Amino acid sequence: MKQKTQVADIDRSLYDFRFEEDAADFLSSGITPEIIREISEEKGDPAWMLEFRLKSLEIFSRMKMPVWGPPVDGLDMRNIVTYIRSKSRMNTDWNDVPEHIKETFERLGIPQAERESLAGVGAQYDSELVYHNVRKEVAESGVVYTDLESAMHDPQYAEIIRTHFMKLVPPTDHKFAALHGAVWSGGSFVYVPAGVRLDIPLQSYFRLNAKGAGQFEHTLIILEENSDLHFIEGCSAPKYYEAGLHAGCVELYVGKGAKLRYSTIENWSKNMYNLNTKRAVVEEGGRIEWVSGSFGSHVSYLYPMSILNGRGASAEFTGITFAGEGQNLDTGAKIVHNAPETASHIDTKSISKSGGISTFRSAVTVHENAVGSRSSVSCESLMLDGRSRSDTLPVMDIRTDKCDIGHEAKIGRISDDAVFYLMSRGMDEQAARAMIVSGFAGNVSKELPLEYAVEMNNLIRLEMTGTVG
Amino acid sequence: MATVQLNQLPVPTFSWLGVNGTERELYNGPADEIAVSGAEKPVTRIHIAKSANISVSGSKKPQLIVMNADAEQAVIRTDVHAESSEQIRLVQIIRGGKNVLELHAELAENASLELIQIYLNPADCVSGAEIHMNGRKSAFTSNIGYALADGNALDLNLNIVQRGKKTVSDTTVRGVLRGQAKKIFRGSIDFQNGAAGASGTEQENVLLLDETVINKTVPVILCAEEDVVGSHGATIGKIDPAHIFYMQSRGIPEAQIYEILAQSQLGSIVRQIGDAETEQAVSRLLGRESADE
Numbered sequence: 001m002k003q004k005t006q007v008a009d010i011d012r013s014l015y016d017f018r019f020e021e022d023a024a025d026f027l028s029s030g031i032t033p034e035i036i037r038e039i040s041e042e043k044g045d046p047a048w049m050l051e052f053r054l055k056s057l058e059i060f061s062r063m064k065m066p067v068w069g070p071p072v073d074g075l076d077m078r079n080i081v082t083y084i085r086s087k088s089r090m091n092t093d094w095n096d097v098p099e100h101i102k103e104t105f106e107r108l109g110i111p112q113a114e115r116e117s118l119a120g121v122g123a124q125y126d127s128e129l130v131y132h133n134v135r136k137e138v139a140e141s142g143v144v145y146t147d148l149e150s151a152m153h154d155p156q157y158a159e160i161i162r163t164h165f166m167k168l169v170p171p172t173d174h175k176f177a178a179l180h181g182a183v184w185s186g187g188s189f190v191y192v193p194a195g196v197r198l199d200i201p202l203q204s205y206f207r208l209n210a211k212g213a214g215q216f217e218h219t220l221i222i223l224e225e226n227s228d229l230h231f232i233e234g235c236s237a238p239k240y241y242e243a244g245l246h247a248g249c250v251e252l253y254v255g256k257g258a259k260l261r262y263s264t265i266e267n268w269s270k271n272m273y274n275l276n277t278k279r280a281v282v283e284e285g286g287r288i289e290w291v292s293g294s295f296g297s298h299v300s301y302l303y304p305m306s307i308l309n310g311r312g313a314s315a316e317f318t319g320i321t322f323a324g325e326g327q328n329l330d331t332g333a334k335i336v337h338n339a340p341e342t343a344s345h346i347d348t349k350s351i352s353k354s355g356g357i358s359t360f361r362s363a364v365t366v367h368e369n370a371v372g373s374r375s376s377v378s379c380e381s382l383m384l385d386g387r388s389r390s391d392t393l394p395v396m397d398i399r400t401d402k403c404d405i406g407h408e409a410k411i412g413r414i415s416d417d418a419v420f421y422l423m424s425r426g427m428d429e430q431a432a433r434a435m436i437v438s439g440f441a442g443n444v445s446k447e448l449p450l451e452y453a454v455e456m457n458n459l460i461r462l463e464m465t466g467t468v469g
Numbered sequence: 470m471a472t473v474q475l476n477q478l479p480v481p482t483f484s485w486l487g488v489n490g491t492e493r494e495l496y497n498g499p500a501d502e503i504a505v506s507g508a509e510k511p512v513t514r515i516h517i518a519k520s521a522n523i524s525v526s527g528s529k530k531p532q533l534i535v536m537n538a539d540a541e542q543a544v545i546r547t548d549v550h551a552e553s554s555e556q557i558r559l560v561q562i563i564r565g566g567k568n569v570l571e572l573h574a575e576l577a578e579n580a581s582l583e584l585i586q587i588y589l590n591p592a593d594c595v596s597g598a599e600i601h602m603n604g605r606k607s608a609f610t611s612n613i614g615y616a617l618a619d620g621n622a623l624d625l626n627l628n629i630v631q632r633g634k635k636t637v638s639d640t641t642v643r644g645v646l647r648g649q650a651k652k653i654f655r656g657s658i659d660f661q662n663g664a665a666g667a668s669g670t671e672q673e674n675v676l677l678l679d680e681t682v683i684n685k686t687v688p689v690i691l692c693a694e695e696d697v698v699g700s701h702g703a704t705i706g707k708i709d710p711a712h713i714f715y716m717q718s719r720g721i722p723e724a725q726i727y728e729i730l731a732q733s734q735l736g737s738i739v740r741q742i743g744d745a746e747t748e749q750a751v752s753r754l755l756g757r758e759s760a761d762e
Contacts, residue, residue, distance in 0.1 A: 008480060068489070192698065305565070363482075371680070383694070385695055386665075391687050391691045392690045393482045393687070394687070394688060395486050396685065396705060398675075398677070399684075401678060401706070402680060403705075403706055404706040406689065406703065406704050406705075408700070409701050410698075412697065
């Protein structure tokens with residue numbers, strides 16, 4: 001009798017450790033004007049920010065839940081704690097970070113990565129940054145890498161924050177953007193001056209330790225003309241039975257001729273609702289590159305958007321989504337061509353197994369003024385069993401004739417011919433199938449820095465037994 | 470007239486794109502009741518000048534039904550039932566007018582439906598088709614062509630539900646847009662659980678001839694079965710400059726080149742009709758409408 005090949009769920013044991021909360025400030029669950037005022041007071045917001053938060057709350061209250069996408073009925077906002085401050089304040093010396101937090105990040109490999117391959121690191125634990133550091137030579141080049149609250153209170157950057165904060169993703173964008181505007185806390189601010197090119201990446205790592213909580217960090221990155229940055233974002237949380245919520249926001253401003261690569265390995269636990277919003281605006285000749293690996297969460301809505309506003313601006317999105325048991329991951333990308341001769345490319349892979357649901361959703365819009373623009377979209381889906389589901393929903397909205405737009409999508413299972421070919425070269429069937437699945441994910445792993453490619457390959461740990469039925 | 474929701478995507482997407490469906494006031498004038506059966510004759514030609522409810526059933530012999538619709542305003546509903554091993558070819562030619570078309574088809578084991586739709590300058594046409602491939606090894610082929618000029622609007626929705634094992638669907642869509650033409654094509658292949666061994670392909674090719682056109686393309690694959698092969702593709706854009714250069718080098722004026730390429734875009738669809746009389750008539754119409762531009 002044939003035995004079905006088994007592909008294991010992602011091994012999450014690395015991420016599923018946790019410490020009891022020792023928070024100094026643990027606000028009540030739910031979202032009310034009183035809670036918003038408490039958060040604002042705790043953080044010492046300027047008056048405009050308190051006003052912004054309260055307006056966002058109003059918008060949140062009147063906006064409806066999305067009528068498309070995975071169900072979010074398991075998320076009861078009345079039970080979500082929106083703000084938790086650790087006893088530890090922000091540190092720039094790793095030795096000053098409390099032991100249990102230090103241990104958390106050490107087990108996730110963050111300090112080691114900083115020593116070996118990063119220009120700077122930020123670490124957020126629940127609602128607040130607990131550590132932020134940048135190499136001396138990087139700071140001396142004029143690069144600013146700090147937590148958003150510090151930047152907001154620094155006279156040198158306060159006006160930049162005020163004029164850029166939630167301008168790309170306004171609270172009216174959708175219900176969870178409004179929620180973010182009301183309760184945001186933590187996150188990073190990066191400023192790269194004109195002409196500065198960082199050879200090694202900066203990284204922020206977000207860890208949500210508390211149960212029944214939300215994390216709402218805000219990342220704001222500004223690249224001036226002809227600058228270059230690789231920014232890496234990592235996220236994880238231990239598993240609880242209570243629903244958790246991540247509604248972060250990322251706003252990226254890429255100046256003329258600048259290049260930004262934004263890499264994310266998202267590995268939230270399977271009780272999390274990941275309702276994150278990411279958006280970049282790219283000026284003339286600039287380039288945004290998104291590299292995205294979505295492995296965790298119970299439900300995910302994630303579609304980084306690139307607005308190509310300057311002539312010759314370009315965007316590339318490379319992503320992989322792995323949906324296992326109990327997961328409904330709705331991911332993709334949005335591109336807006338809003339200037340002549342802009343170019344975009346979307347290349348995604350998705351794998352569904354053990355009843356997991358993976359949906360690729362994209363939107364490419366080419367405006368009247370985007371003459372001479374080019375776009376190509378490629379999405380491939382692999383179904384590993386008949387209990388799972390994989391959908392693709394791309395949309396192309398084209399409003400000029402002077403453009404070239406292409407789209408292709410494929411869905412299927414592991415090809416028997418490919419397995420046969422590899423076996424004819426001396427491989428056993430298990431190794432052949434493992435190689436095919438690894439190769440399927442290869443387009444993303446080769447775009448990641450080596451240590452993250454290794455992490456991703458560890459995440460997709462394949463156990464192959466027997467032959468296929 | 471009653472306002473109704475039409476052409477709903479089987480799974481909605483971002484609301485701001487305006488592609489999840491459309492709304493129209495449905496004309497509710499008198500409708501003809503027409504029944505077509507392959508048992509009567511192999512080729513049936515129907516001229517439709519007002520609303521009609523058409524039911525099509527197959528027979529042991531292959532049959533061809535040609536519908537030529539030039540109503541100013543009508544609702545045309547067509548129900549197709551292809552029983553075991555029956556073969557039906559349905560050709561729908563829609564010219565001008567503000568029309569709503571609804572097609573519902575059920576295919577039993579080994580049954581096949583070949584659908585050819587050609588839209589020539591519809592003023593405002595909403596056309597939805599739902600094909601249920603319930604029977605094992607049932608087959609569905611569709612060739613859809615459209616030529617839209619300034620002020621024309623076409624809203625297409627093709628939803629192919631592959632439920633039976635080893636079902637095969639193949640969709641080709643080719644079109645030309647000019648002036649301020651607006652077109653949306655939603656094409657969905659829905660592999661349901663149990664459709665083991667099924668395959669489905671879909672390809673749209675759109676030629677844009679003016680900078681004021683609006684084209685929306687939504688190629689969807691829904692998949693709840695492991696053992697299937699599905700693919701879709703779309704190419705949207707202007708005429709390849711290499712083609713223009715080649716034809717200019719053969720002495721053809723540039724204006725004429727556009728007409729030739731626009732006609733050839735739909736030519737491959739017209740040749741699929743399989744009824745010489747209809748093919749010639751459609752080709753004449755295509756040539757005349759190009760010349761009128």
